[in-house]
Amino acid sequence: MRKLKEVLRLHSLGLSQHQIARSCSISQSTVHEYVSAAQAVGVGWPLPANWDEQQLEQALFPRRPAPSVWRKHPEPDWTKVHEELQTHKDLTLQLVWQEGRESNPEGYGYSRFCELYRRWLKKLDLVLRQEHRAGEKMFVDYAGATAEDPGLHQRHRIRILDRRARLPERETLARRRPA
Numbered sequence: 001m002r003k004l005k006e007v008l009r010l011h012s013l014g015l016s017q018h019q020i021a022r023s024c025s026i027s028q029s030t031v032h033e034y035v036s037a038a039q040a041v042g043v044g045w046p047l048p049a050n051w052d053e054q055q056l057e058q059a060l061f062p063r064r065p066a067p068s069v070w071r072k073h074p075e076p077d078w079t080k081v082h083e084e085l086q087t088h089k090d091l092t093l094q095l096v097w098q099e100g101r102e103s104n105p106e107g108y109g110y111s112r113f114c115e116l117y118r119r120w121l122k123k124l125d126l127v128l129r130q131e132h133r134a135g136e137k138m139f140v141d142y143a144g145a146t147a148e149d150p151g152l153h154q155r156h157r158i159r160i161l162d163r164r165a166r167l168p169e170r171e172t173l174a175r176r177r178p179a
Contacts, residue, residue: 004056005047007034012045037061073107076100078120093117 003024010020017035021028037060038044047056081096097113108116 002034002053002057004034004060005053007031008038008043008045008047008056011035011038034060073104075116076113078117081117082121 017031021031097110
């Protein structure tokens with residue numbers, strides 16, 4: 001919480017910005033910012049009796065409207081793009097971009113499309129905390145369709161599974177199946 005009232009009160013008593021900063025446990029640059037903002041709008045100590053911290057903050061630091069964003073191209077529906085990527089196994093961001101580019105040839109280039117998608121993706125809150133006791137459970141992760149083992153003389157298709165017991169060691173299990 002801002003200490004606007006206290007900074008203005010101490011400033012009216014003639015304390016230096018350094019002394020005010022130490023007294024309020026805030027930085028000297030913050031004290032300077034508060035005092036400069038108060039002087040710019042003509043607010044001094046004592047404040048009007050009915051002013052609270054929120055009214056003072058609104059007077060010193062009025063909220064500016066968010067700048068309107070002008071875009072040359074309409075932005076894709078990122079939720080739909082994300083759902084498609086999650087539901088279709090072999091769909092990539094490049095394929096989604098190509099499909100969009102076919103319907104809108106003047107649309108975003110691939111690098112800008114990826115940048116906008118990743119920026120949107122960062123806004124998602126994807127945290128799922130799970131508590132596990134060490135060694136109590138084992139988790140298996142399927143690593144994809146199949147892969148070929150180049151080390152064998154015969155061609156075998158293998159399925160790669162990652163098995164993890166919640167211990168420091170990690171093991172990778174590969175099951176070999178003939179093609």
